[in-house]
Amino acid sequence: MALNIQKEPLENHHVKLIVEADPADWEKAKKQAARKIAKQVKIPGFRPGRAPYKVVLKHVGEGAIIEEGLEILVDELYPRLLEEAEISPYGPGKLVEISTFDPPVMEFDVPLAPVVELGDYKSIRLPYEPPEVSDDEVEEILEDLRKRNATSESVNRPAEEGDIVYMRVSARRLDIEDEDEAILYSGQFSSARIGEENSAAERQFFPGFSQHLLGVSPEEEKTFTHTYPDDYEDEDLRGAEVEFKVLVTNVQTYQLPELDDEFAKEVSDFETLDALRADIRQALEQNAQQEYQQAYGEEVLQKLIEDSTLHYPPEALEDQKEQVIANLKQRLAQDGLSLESYRQFLGQSDEEFEAQVAEAAENGLQRELVLAEVAQAEKIEPDADTFNRTSTALLQSLISDMTPKQVRDLQKGDLIPRLLSSLAADMTLSRALEYLSTIARGEPWPPEAEEASPQAETADADAEDAAGEEEPAASEAIATNETPTPAAESATEPTTQESEAE
Missing domain, CATH: 1.10.3120 (Trigger factor, domain 2)
Structure with missing residues (x-):
């Protein structure tokens, strides 16, 4: 016999299902509950599971049988309820209320499976304009290869344009009176290739830092000041006047290899620079x-x-x-x-x-x-x-x-x-x-x-x-999350609120 079902759509893509259990199914569930309880509870004069229904009822009370019977009834009834109501659940529903027990009339709240109404995807047209690779981009890669294969040699002379300078840097703010708070760096090791815009020192201190190293020899110290612009990326340093003391520890020449066929053979499996x-x-x-x-x-x-x-x-x-x-x-x-x-x-x-x-x-x-x-x-x-x-x-x-x-x-x-x-x-x-x-x-x-x-x-x-x-x-990780939507494996198993089920 078909179930007596009332179906009402809810917000947030849920549905309310109210179903009245068949009295015969309810009596059957209570008897199954009594047998299950009889196996778990020692009843004087009876072997486990053999006590009659009325004896179990008297021994444990009607509430215990109803509670156990509801679990049995719901387990058997819920999948049938979803099928007859033509519901595709996303996950397990929730037993919200039991309005009466003779027979049980139960209300379930069921989340529905996602539904997608596609737009006209076959009519979507967007311009397809793949980018072209410029000669400058190719040369930039070649230049990077040259830098990675450059040679260097320590020299005992004043630093010149293109040299690599190794140094210890100390710096303090002149606009802060407290000496401890004014210190930004104390003997910080760094390096810079003079004239190279993106060297470690240029990124760490300020653009143009390496130009202050021109003419400084190994073991010499140079002091200079720098005022950071009001729009500097580090908000704490905007408008700050900073005194730098730089102790040069080493100066090295920097020789880039010639960009020719021999270079191509050295850095790749190709015989020519064109290849x-x-x-x-x-x-x-x-x-x-x-x-x-x-x-x-x-x-x-x-x-x-x-x-x-x-x-x-x-x-x-x-x-x-x-x-x-x-x-x-x-x-x-x-x-x-x-x-x-x-x-x-x-x-x-x-x-x-x-x-x-x-x-x-x-x-x-x-x-x-x-x-x-x-x-x-x-x-x-x-x-x-x-x-x-x-x-x-x-x-x-x-x-x-x-x-x-x-x-x-x-x-x-x-x-x-x-x-x-x-x-x-x-x-x-x-x-x-x-x-x-x-x-x-x-x-x-x-x-x-x-x-x-x-x-x-x-x-x-x-x-x-x-x-x-x-x-x-x-x-x-957060922005690229592409994990498939979790499958609703237990969608046909409802959850219950014990206080209401009782």
């Missing part, structure tokens, strides 16, 4: 293409999110917040840091941290829900070859340090299926993003030659990174 230049350009173009493609894909996705309507319960967002924090802790642990020390370093208040986590969680949840809906609508699946290659690398990495017994134990559990399922879900979302980017460029799907698809290359690289490469730096 090295071409390789640098190709690498820069690939990096620029991948970065642009990733940004382009996210722009398309954000447009679709704005055009779509999403409904999800607060529980989904809370689960996503927990996952954001868990991912952050894991990445920090790889760097030997705790969440507390990380927050202290950033100087974040509780409110600032919670706001950052909430924003990342909401963005991540909406991103995953929309991509998953696109994948379902377009029947998108991971590329089989990429999945096989990536999953093999993942499993090899997982068992690389295990003993044969540990590998056998691993195979008996459910960790491997869960890892492969998670990998497949991640790759499906990446491929859905590739699909959106392809359509937004006005190109056909699937691409005629997927090997040439920049988005496909990026998706494959991302998937392989997930199989064994290092995760993003801790400072990026």
